[in-house]
Amino acid sequence: MHKHSRRLLRGIGLVCALALGATACGSDDGGSSRKAVSQEDIQAALKEGGTLTVWAWEPTLKQVAADFEKKHPGVKVNLVNAGTNADQYTALQNAISAKKGVPDVAQIEYYAMGQYALTEQLTDLKGFGADKLSGTFSPGPWNGVKAGGDGVYALPMDSGPMALFYNEKVFDEYDIEVPTTWAEYLDAARELRKADPKAYITADAGDAGFATSMLWQAGSRPYTVDGTKVKVDFSDQGAKTFTDTWQKLIDEKLLAPVTNWTDDWYKGLGDGTIATLVTGAWMPANLASGVKDAAGDWRVAPLPQWTAGAQASAENGGSALALPELGRNEALAYAFVEYANAGDGVQTRLDNGAFPATTADLRSTEFQDTAFPYFGGQKANKIFAESAANVADDWSYLPYQVYANSIFNDTVGKAYVSDTTLSEGLRSWQEASVKYGTEQGFTVEK
Amino acid sequence: MSTLQPPAAAAPRPAPHRARRDRRSWTGWGFLGPFVAVFALVFLAPIAYSVYLSLFRDQLIGGTTFVGLDNYTQALKDDRFWAALGRVSLFLAVQVPIMLGIALLVALALDSGRLYGRDFFRISIFLPYAVPAVVATLMWGFMYGTRFGLVGDINSAFGVSLPDPLSPDLVLASIGNIVTWEFVGYNMLIFYSALRVIPHSLYEAAQIDGAGQIRVITAIKLPAIRGALVIATIFSIIGSFQLFNEPNILQPLAPNAITTDYTPNFYTYSLSFNGQQHNHSATVAIVMGLITMVIAYVVQLRGMRKGV
Numbered sequence: 001m002h003k004h005s006r007r008l009l010r011g012i013g014l015v016c017a018l019a020l021g022a023t024a025c026g027s028d029d030g031g032s033s034r035k036a037v038s039q040e041d042i043q044a045a046l047k048e049g050g051t052l053t054v055w056a057w058e059p060t061l062k063q064v065a066a067d068f069e070k071k072h073p074g075v076k077v078n079l080v081n082a083g084t085n086a087d088q089y090t091a092l093q094n095a096i097s098a099k100k101g102v103p104d105v106a107q108i109e110y111y112a113m114g115q116y117a118l119t120e121q122l123t124d125l126k127g128f129g130a131d132k133l134s135g136t137f138s139p140g141p142w143n144g145v146k147a148g149g150d151g152v153y154a155l156p157m158d159s160g161p162m163a164l165f166y167n168e169k170v171f172d173e174y175d176i177e178v179p180t181t182w183a184e185y186l187d188a189a190r191e192l193r194k195a196d197p198k199a200y201i202t203a204d205a206g207d208a209g210f211a212t213s214m215l216w217q218a219g220s221r222p223y224t225v226d227g228t229k230v231k232v233d234f235s236d237q238g239a240k241t242f243t244d245t246w247q248k249l250i251d252e253k254l255l256a257p258v259t260n261w262t263d264d265w266y267k268g269l270g271d272g273t274i275a276t277l278v279t280g281a282w283m284p285a286n287l288a289s290g291v292k293d294a295a296g297d298w299r300v301a302p303l304p305q306w307t308a309g310a311q312a313s314a315e316n317g318g319s320a321l322a323l324p325e326l327g328r329n330e331a332l333a334y335a336f337v338e339y340a341n342a343g344d345g346v347q348t349r350l351d352n353g354a355f356p357a358t359t360a361d362l363r364s365t366e367f368q369d370t371a372f373p374y375f376g377g378q379k380a381n382k383i384f385a386e387s388a389a390n391v392a393d394d395w396s397y398l399p400y401q402v403y404a405n406s407i408f409n410d411t412v413g414k415a416y417v418s419d420t421t422l423s424e425g426l427r428s429w430q431e432a433s434v435k436y437g438t439e440q441g442f443t444v445e446k
Numbered sequence: 447m448s449t450l451q452p453p454a455a456a457a458p459r460p461a462p463h464r465a466r467r468d469r470r471s472w473t474g475w476g477f478l479g480p481f482v483a484v485f486a487l488v489f490l491a492p493i494a495y496s497v498y499l500s501l502f503r504d505q506l507i508g509g510t511t512f513v514g515l516d517n518y519t520q521a522l523k524d525d526r527f528w529a530a531l532g533r534v535s536l537f538l539a540v541q542v543p544i545m546l547g548i549a550l551l552v553a554l555a556l557d558s559g560r561l562y563g564r565d566f567f568r569i570s571i572f573l574p575y576a577v578p579a580v581v582a583t584l585m586w587g588f589m590y591g592t593r594f595g596l597v598g599d600i601n602s603a604f605g606v607s608l609p610d611p612l613s614p615d616l617v618l619a620s621i622g623n624i625v626t627w628e629f630v631g632y633n634m635l636i637f638y639s640a641l642r643v644i645p646h647s648l649y650e651a652a653q654i655d656g657a658g659q660i661r662v663i664t665a666i667k668l669p670a671i672r673g674a675l676v677i678a679t680i681f682s683i684i685g686s687f688q689l690f691n692e693p694n695i696l697q698p699l700a701p702n703a704i705t706t707d708y709t710p711n712f713y714t715y716s717l718s719f720n721g722q723q724h725n726h727s728a729t730v731a732i733v734m735g736l737i738t739m740v741i742a743y744v745v746q747l748r749g750m751r752k753g754v
Contacts, residue, residue, distance in 0.1 A: 086720070090719045090720075093722060115506070118506070118507075119506055205701060205702060206701060206702050228507045256593075258593065259698060259699060259701055261698075262698065262699060263588070263591075263594065264591055264593045264594050267593070267594050268593070273593075399506070400506065402720070403720050403721045403722070406706060406716065406720035406721070407706055407720075409701040409702050409705070409706075410705040410706055410707070413701055413702030413705075414702065416702050417613065417614050417702045417703060418614065436721065439505070439723070440505045440506040440507060441505035441506060441507030441508035442506070442507055
């Protein structure tokens with residue numbers, strides 16, 4: 001969902017790993033056979049009970065796990081926070097390589113799904129009847145758990161249809177219109193700068209997740225994935241549309257050079273020096289907890305468009321619950337995942353501030369009419385739900401997107417701190433991604 | 447162990463003596479055993495495992511294959527590795543002399559006996575070393591902030607605009623500053639303890655000969671602590687080549703300045719943990735280890751030769 005810096009833990013982890021040589025390299029043992037597990041099997045497993053290990057950092061799962069235990073007295077759910085985001089993937093990958101300590105259920109974001117699905121490290125849930133749930137989830141997340149293949153590798157937990165969060169107080173103070181297109185957004189950035197030299201329209205120091213979502217909305221499709229055949233190409237019209245505008249924001253120094261999730265960032269969001277935030281619908285809970293001072297100042301607006309009047313949107317973040325191939329208690333694990341993501345657990349998570357991936361909840365009036373005190377009583381879910389419906393579902397991430405994102409700042413990041421342009425940066429990102437893909441045995445078309 | 451005896455003399459020995467000798471050799475192993483076991487487990491095994499890893503290649507598609515020395519050719523041709531090595535070499539050439547220079551000055555000042563509150567100075571200069579590197583870096587990272595950190599406060603208090611310590615051009619110097627702050631005290635302590643063991647009679651002799659303080663330093667103190675200087679230099683070389691904590695912790699604050707291949711160690715970390723390239727990572731680590739060993743050894747040889 002979002003990344004907290006866990007570098008400290010990583011550092012410690014590294015020291016341990018280096019000292020003990022704890023990273024093992026196991027040989028593949030296939031395991032591609034699709035398991036068939038019926039509803040009766042699942043019911044039997046629930047009756048029999050057992051212990052489930054769940055690796056997830058999504059906070060609302062805690063209540064879900066407690067409820068699940070209450071409902072099925074024999075079941076014990078061990079909810080482990082094995083790190084947020086990429087840190088958890090590292091831990092999971094290591095556990096899978098070592099074939100030891102693999103959780104029964106793991107939270108995986110959509111952008112990272114491909115890596116696990118392609119290498120058959122996740123159980124295909126089709127055998128559990130998961131394909132029948134296709135209508136239950138909105139198209140973006142459902143596309144995400146299929147990871148470009150025909151299996152169903154997880155059940156969507158939440159989603160991040162994008163929207164524009166803006167500090168209304170700042171916009172009112174300087175009498176700036178809330179932008180509906182990116183051209184207006186650029187103008188608003190200039191106006192704001194003129195009005196207050198210390199204020200920035202937004203903070204962007206180079207963020208892979210943000211950039212790929214922006215490309216997604218702009219109609220760019222840089223990644224083509226067909227099994228082990230991969231293509232990376234940032235030269236399409238959509239990419240140009242994005243870089244043309246964003247380059248101007250960079251060149252005119254209209255973006256606060258502040259990294260997301262740092263202290264500076266939270267402070268900037270609180271004191272009005274960072275006036276907008278373009279991100280996924282899971283943001284409100286983070287604003288409410290991290291930027292308490294600005295409660296009531298912020299509002300939500302639809303994502304600005306590249307062409308006036310259009311309704312294009314994209315997903316940013318969002319994650320699913322998957323069953324690692326090497327996990328145990330599959331029937332029980334599936335029962336939990338279904339409960340949390342498609343059953344009663346959904347409402348529990350919504351009540352605690354999560355954003356659903358289920359169409360029924362997105363459309364329900366109760367959900368859409370929820371007033372957010374943080375946004376001055378605005379019914380922000382209406383905007384999010386509309387955005388979710390407008391997400392183009394033909395986007396795919398690389399099967400090694402976790403790595404690709406990790407080198408984003410090495411390549412595209414240069415555009416933020418030197419004379420390198422954004423499109424040059426994207427080109428070197430492309431080259432580095434192609435190189436890695438080739439090294440990893442993919443057939444990469446250039 | 448048994449080479450003390452000429453081999454020819456061993457044959458005609460009487461039996462009881464041999465039994466005693468056997469027992470003696472087992473006693474030796476008994477003492478050595480615990481150490482050897484731990485040494486093999488935590489030192490030799492990881493190295494052997496790294497060497498083993500470096501001979502294979504594990505791909506997302508295709509699994510693990512034996513590739514012989516391919517990884518080594520790849521590592522030696524890897525621009526990112528050489529760039530990282532260049533960066534730590536520059537760091538070594540600039541930061542280590544500054545740090546050791548300051549440490550030496552402080553040690554000499556403490557040793558001169560003319561400092562009021564000597565113990566207080568000694569402990570306060572040593573104190574940063576007691577702060578864990580991770581905590582120290584987080585603290586400095588906060589101070590370096592141009593918006594809300596110390597730098598930002600100075601900027602707004604005095605109306606100046608200091609350059610951003612975390613910009614790509616300055617971040618290496620900023621890391622150098624952190625490392626210097628952390629390790630001056632440690633090196634000072636090495637030098638100071640070496641200075642304390644110099645016999646007082648030498649100073650008395652120098653006084654009788656009419657030598658001034660500067661002459662005492664150059665003719666007595668510095669030559670006497672040369673061994674300590676060499677040791678501190680070697681530690682610092684190894685420390686520079688292994689630079690990891692500081693860039694790793696500052697990276698979230700300066701993601702575009704500190705790349706994932708910023709230092710050799712950070713590069714191996716990224717290869718292994720972000721890219722699952724454990725084999726390439728192990729190879730780079732071994733190559734880097736060899737380079738460090740060679741340089742440290744050369745410094746030791748040169749340092750000791752001068753000492754004689």
